[in-house]
Amino acid sequence: MVIRDILSKDLDTILALNEQFVRVLSPMDKSKLLRLLDIAHVSVVIEDENQVLGFLIALTEHKEYESINYQWFNDYCDSFLYIDRVVVADDAQGKGIASMLYHYALDSALDNSIPCLCAEIDVLPPNEASLLFHKKMGFKELELLRHSEDKMVSLQKLHIS
Numbered sequence: 001m002v003i004r005d006i007l008s009k010d011l012d013t014i015l016a017l018n019e020q021f022v023r024v025l026s027p028m029d030k031s032k033l034l035r036l037l038d039i040a041h042v043s044v045v046i047e048d049e050n051q052v053l054g055f056l057i058a059l060t061e062h063k064e065y066e067s068i069n070y071q072w073f074n075d076y077c078d079s080f081l082y083i084d085r086v087v088v089a090d091d092a093q094g095k096g097i098a099s100m101l102y103h104y105a106l107d108s109a110l111d112n113s114i115p116c117l118c119a120e121i122d123v124l125p126p127n128e129a130s131l132l133f134h135k136k137m138g139f140k141e142l143e144l145l146r147h148s149e150d151k152m153v154s155l156q157k158l159h160i161s
Contacts, residue, residue: 054088056101083119124152
């Protein structure tokens, strides 16, 4: 398996993966994806035998990004790497791919003297697998943020330096 920067040939696959998991992610069309990639600090795919198995997109602080979760971290933290999305294909789950992507982001944060990783995880509707994954990685909940009657997220941080 190899982790590499996102290329234009990956866009349709990334959009399809995002759509597959849209219940725990925000919707994204091609223009939003291109805008996100333009402001991203880390934007990578993980592939095996030329097949994209997952992707990760992360941003540093003070970007013009409309996500209320990202804005909360902007208000709360001085310096951070925000994991906006990480998606692993259904048939590739359980193989450590999310861990490899997070460790790649962690290495980038360390290389750039960024003191923490930040992420949000759905608690309504619940994303139990992601909550467990982040707990195992050492993330700590900072706050619960309610988006609507049907949507609430756990805002979490992993201090790394």
